[in-house]
Amino acid sequence: MSALTVKNLHVKIGESHILHGVTFDVPAHKVTALLGRNGVGKSTTLKSIMGLYQGTGSIELDGLQILGTPTYKIAQAGVAYVPEDREIFSTLSVRENLTLASRNKNNGDAYKNIFELFPELDTRAAQLAGSLSGGQQQMVAIARALLNENEILLVDEPTKGLAPKLVTEVANALVKVAHKTTMLLVEQNLALVKRIAENVIVMDQGRVVFQGGPENLNDPAWVHQMLGVSGGHK
Amino acid sequence: METFILIGITGIGLGALYFLVASGLSLIYGLMGVLNFAHGSFLTVGAFVGFWVASKMGFETTIPEFLLAMIIGGLAAGLFALLIEQLLITRLYERHIDQALVTVGVSLVVGAVLGGWFGNDLRMFPTPMWFLTAIDIGGAQIPADRVIYISTAILLLIGNWALLKFTRIGLIIRAGVENRHMVDALGINVRKAFSTVFFLGGFAAGVGGVLVSVYSNGVSPLIAGSYLIYGFIVVVIGGMGSVPGSFLAAMLIGIIKQFANYYATGLGDFVVVILLAVVLLIRPQGLLGKVRA
């Protein structure tokens, strides 16, 4: 049972043809990792699902076609997006960043969950988000995606640029979240991917070159060939 | 000393007028990236509608009647702004230069229509007698109408602050000024915020138009032009997207202009332009502006 099905997605940005017929399934209630070297089109894929780029093909959320729908409607349909550069609002307080993202009135429970995951957000609620550290900003970005009922979470490189201790914190949070939801995770950090991915998609040059289980992640040769990095550490 | 106070306060009064024009421009540009040349038309529409309402009440109006005319003028301008936004601006989404050009077209058409129907001569705006009295402040005799301009501007500033800080739409606007695509990605239709901002900007300009007509001793389609230019200067010096910045800059410019004009007629315009050049050389993003990505 697929939460998200992408078929033959072609996306052009300006004159550059970035995605060439991307096709994959994201199974429900599982974490799917979207892997590949830099520049192969992973972020573009997530952004296209979000409607931030236009393209041709098909993107179905739980059977509902969302390609061509305005971004805000896609979000309202239950697609939560944690972007690559966090993109939290620096002139708003932490609390304001969260209330902005919240679409229901009665989600006291959701807030409780978030403050359990990220207690710092509660203590720093009145602080301007722009003055937070990178790791704290990442927590805000993830937290606000969790405030509403989601069909799927699109997470783009959540540990990028973070110090090792923070990588662990964010990773732990994602692990806790993973059990409750469908997630499509773009991540370069293989250790994190190995911990939570139940399904793996690999992209190369705007195309999907592998879809399957996470077993191959333990094979350094496979990892080296597919992702161009030495498998195992980091 | 009295002269000093007189010039200072009339300068603030002038600054208040500039602020009314600039606040809408600043928000519209800050949130939507639209350089709104039709803003002068909002001024004129507000002035004419306010004038029409006021003239129904007689040659002279009481203060409440005047305020009513002013608010109705503002509402008319706001609605007109909303109309322009819906009909023209939304269809040119993200095409910023074209949006600016279309507003140029609107300003031409509105100016021609109003000029064609009513002619370009000044018509006296029916005002309360009280406006002509003088209030004693520190020995200086301040014309009472300045009090109205300054109070209106302060009310607008406070209202704007409250809207942005305490309402959901204000939150959306603040976030949108920083990153409108992310607001979209959070499931919020940021275009509704655009319409709100356009309406409010038009309202402020309309109210400003009524007051400008009083200040200039008459309603005419030709007056809006120079106020629009000053509005732009205020927005650039204050910082795009920052309403408090516009307030600060407007006050500064109003005061400087009055002082300069006291020493030599016409020097005011010149000095303001020099100030603009200086600000640009030292701090291109304006006093309270952020460097826009």
Added chain:
Amino acid sequence: MLRWKYSRPLLGVVMALLALAPILGDNPLSRPGLQQTMAVAFIWGGLALTYDLLFGFTGLLSFGHALYFATGVYVTCILINHEVVSWWLASLIAIAVSALLALLVGAASLRTTGITFAMVTLAFGEAGHVILERNFFNLTGGENGIALNANLIPQFWISVVNTKYIYWTALAAMALTYAVIWWVTESSAGRVFAALRDNELRVQVLGLNTQRFKLLAFVISAALAALLGDVMLLAAGSAAPRFADAGVTISLLLMVVLGGAVTRWGAVIGGIIYSVATTRMQDLTQQEFFKTIPKLIGGPIAEPAFVLGLLFIFVVMFAPGGLSGAYYKLRLRAITKKSQ
């Protein structure tokens, strides 16, 4: 080939006809009335082209271009009236002054980009306008401007009979402007201008000083505008503050958008059509039948800004390439049909 193979010869023929018409027997262009109208139209065509260099080619939306045009008019007029130098030298000095002014203003304004730049140029332009209107140093004649002392310029431009000389001067000035701008845009500097319009960051990354190139475009267009200002002085017979009005720059913007910002000839055609149309419209409103139209409709129509504003809105919304853009679209359709 997008360009029609006969377009260049056709242009040559048209120019030759325009040049010879005043002396080719009895045709509309042998009469002073139309010669004057067309002379002014040529000046506007050239001026629109100078604006096109700024906006269409380099992507600089300036709202203070009229200033340099007016500088050309005023400096020449003042120098001649005070018998400082001959007409030819006065014109050259005016062009130099205008270029210098553009250098100073540009250096300050180009610290900003896009929309802020537009506003800043507007402010400087208006400052200039105000200076001219207020008769600083008793030089600029205030609101009414200064009338050119006709006795102090070469006589062949004086009197109605000699309107054709003004016509030819205007035609020559427009042609010269076109030639200079053609040369500039086809040169390597010109390619940088076009690149700046599309993507400034890319140009910077190439190691080029974008500021200097923008300033170059700014100064060149100002100098040419001043040249046309010199000719306008002849055609109008006086220098007036209205030449520095922001409305003039807006009209230029209209001309360029209507004609098509992408091409050179589009801007020129836009300028000529605009100029002739506004003159003719003014005549139209003087006609008897016009007075019978109800004021509700007739009032606005009498103002040129009304029709032009509507046209402008229409072009921006539905035909952003203007006349030349539409022409090239049709051309492309014709070519692709032929190759099928």
